[in-house]
Structures are given as C-alpha cells and as structure tokens.
Amino acid sequence: MRVLISGASIAGPVLAYWLTRYGFTVTVVERAPALRKAGGHAVDLFRPAMDIAERMGVVDQVVARKTGTEHLTLHTEDGARVDLELRRVLGVISDRHAEIMRDDLSEIFYEATRHDAEYVFDDSITSISEDGEVTFERGEPGRYDLVIGADGLHSNVRRLAFGPESRFTHWVGAYLAVLSVPNFLELDNHMQGAAGVGWMAAMYGAAHLGDARAGFFFRTPEPLDYHHRDVARQKELLRERFAGVGGLVPRILAELERTPAFYFDSITQLRLDTWSRGRVTLVGDAGYCPGPAVGGSTSLAVVGAYVLAGELAAHGGDHTRAFPAYEAEIGEYVRRSRTFAISAARRIVPGSRFDLWALKQGVRLLNRLPVGLTRAVLKAGGNGARLHDSVALKDYAAPRETTSRP
DSSP states (O other): OEEEEEEESSHHHHHHHHHTTTTTTEEEEESSOOOOOOOOOEEEOOOHHHHHHHHHOOOOHHHHHHHOEEEEEETTTTSOOEEEEEHHHHHHOSSOOEEEEEHHHHHHHHHHTTTTSSSESSSEEEETTTEEEEEEESOOEOOEEEEEEOSSOOHHHHHHHOOGGTTTTEEEEEEEEEEEEOOOOOOEEEEEEEETTEEEEEEEEOTOSSSSEEEEEEEEOOOOOOTTHHHHHHHOOOOHTTOOOTHHHHHHHHTTTOOEEEEEEEEEEEOOSSSEEEEEEEEEEHHHOOOOOOOOOOHHHHHHHHHHHHHHHHHOOOHHHHHHHHHHHHHHHHOOOOOOHHHHHHHOOOHHHHHHHHHHHHHHHHHSOOHHHHHHHHHHTOOOOOGGGGOOOOOOOOOOOOOOOO
8 A cells, every 4th residue: 555644753754664564655755855953842752652662673762862951940030949850850750751852853763764665855745636646846646545644733734634724723822932042051961941920931951962952932812923934923923022031031032043943833732523534644743733842742643653553554554444443542642632731831831920939839849759759649639740651552463464445
C-alpha cells in the first residue's frame, strides 16, 4: 500500500518509521525546503514516548541530546524570588522523561527512517480526491491508498479534508512565543524567569546549544488579530504586550530583529469529533493538539503515530477498520490531555494576584516535600499530573500482508 504523509517534524517521521516496518510504501512531503536545524524550543517526552523511542532504537540518541535544564529561578513582579529544582518536578510527573530541543528530536526520528521512506521537501499538497488522487504545488500528481496529515496545528491536510481551521479550534486564552537569543546570562542547566499577573517570561541555556532560548507566555482578554505566518505582526504584538516590563525582558526583546529562530502562536486546542474522513486521517497536533507547551503534545504525537501505524498493520491496511480503532485507542488520552492543558495554562500564566501567590507557594511546597509524598498528594487531588506515564502501549505485530486498493 502507498501512504502519503504530510509533515516531517515529529509525528510524520515516527509514523513513517513504523509503517515502513509493517510493509507499507511511504512518502513524506514537507513544505519546508529542508529539515529545520535552528534548534526550535524544548519539548518533553514522557514514559510512553520514551518507550517508543527505545523500540525504534533511538532512545540513547534522545538521552544524549537532552537539554540538561535542572534549576529554575523565578522573580515575580511583587519582588519575590523562588527557586525550584526541576528534577524534583520531573520525578513527580514521570518515571522516564527527556527534555530535548524540538529540531534535535525531529532530526533523530528523520535519520531513523530516511533510508526506508521517501522524503520530498519544499512541496505541499493542494488537493485530495476521494479515490486518493493527490496534487501538489510543485510535484507531479500521484495516487495513494492513504493520506495522513502530520502537519501540525495549522494543518494543510485538515483544511483540505475537513474544512477551515476556525471550525475546530478552542482558544484557551493565552499565547506563546519562543526565540533564539545570545546566552548573555551564561546560563548552564539553569532557567531564569520572571512572572506577573497575566504573563511569564523565561530564558534558558541547554546542552548542545551555542546560544539560549527565551520564552514568553501571556494572557489577553480577546484573541489577537494576526496571521500565523505574519512574523512581523507577531513580533509587534509581543513587544506591545511586554512594554514596560523590566528585568531581563527588554534585553530579550532587543534580539527580536536579529534572532535566527522565532515561534509565536496561540495556545489553542483542536476539537474534532473524528480525525478521519475517507482515506484521510490526522495524527498529532494536526488532529488533536491539546495546546502548545501545556498539554504534552509532543509525547501525544509520538504515541498517536505509533498507534495509528499499529492499527493499520493489525487490520491489514483496511482503513475502514483501522482508523476507528486508532481513534478509540487514543481517544481517552486525547481527552485527558485537553483537560490537563487547560489547568496547566492557568497555573503557568497567573490570571490574578491570588494565582501569582499560589504559584509561589506551590513552587516552595514542591521544594520541601519528598517526591513520594508529592506524588501521593497529586494523585489524591486528581489533577492528572502523571497523565502521560499512565498511558499503556499496545504491542503490535506486523501482518503478513496489507490489503491493496479496492
């Protein structure tokens, strides 16, 4: 069977890896002219995603490229300072975890499959017919048994198969920006941050980086007016929101016009009743983004890709059975991730002075309680802190053959 995957970031290469091992012929098309090498921002892999990386034979590479960020110092606008050992937090929420730069992770997964799957860069899908005929911006049309959107929150495949993005998005009230900056604080395994009512900013250095990353979270009463590809407008909005904030923020903002890498987006959830339509399905952020940076979307994408490939293999390539099985298998994980993301966004970006006070007290409490006791408290509170580690992976065996196109 011929499978076309749109997107070569995280979910796409993981899906390609497993599909090729189950006997599918895979092509991955990517809009970018080449694999991104700017580093990106830090993302988290929790136990199930780490277990999948191990099954792919790349877990040692993932561990070797960990960021190594271990300590957080947070200054609040009321003059307080709190310090947090991040290893303690990670020990509470996951037994097996790695923080890694997104582009490093993408490269690892790409290298694991580029000899088995065909990758086509600098191209994009323009139409998908019901019988699998696909046209492209640059390449020749082709016919595929299945088309899978692994192309992120602003998925082109989802737009073509399901309709406008606005029909499926749920804004949770906040925004995220990340940029590369010189490591002028000489941070090593350390994150420096500042927070106030409605905003948070932080800067961190990481192993294997010659520079640093700066991140901003902020709330607005209404959605902002901008296009997701209008970088100039995004930078303008960021400057406006943080005008007048002191500390390290002005120094970071001064790098906006020089930064080699910039990311800006709303913290938005996708809520679709189904991720599949005919021969088309979605995986990762394209189908069920719980919210960038707050819902564990990278781990969810890795698990989703693994499960989708496994269900296609288990059902001999019959998408009419495999797609519903895939959605049923990860549906509860997706729903719980959405709930967790909303509460996480509220904790990360204090919405009131009381929330700011609670953030400080929560950090101080984490520093004092033993890890085991903190786990027990979180479990009793039912806040889903160990959501990702609670996901059990199925073992999929490759079938002898896959079905051909009807």
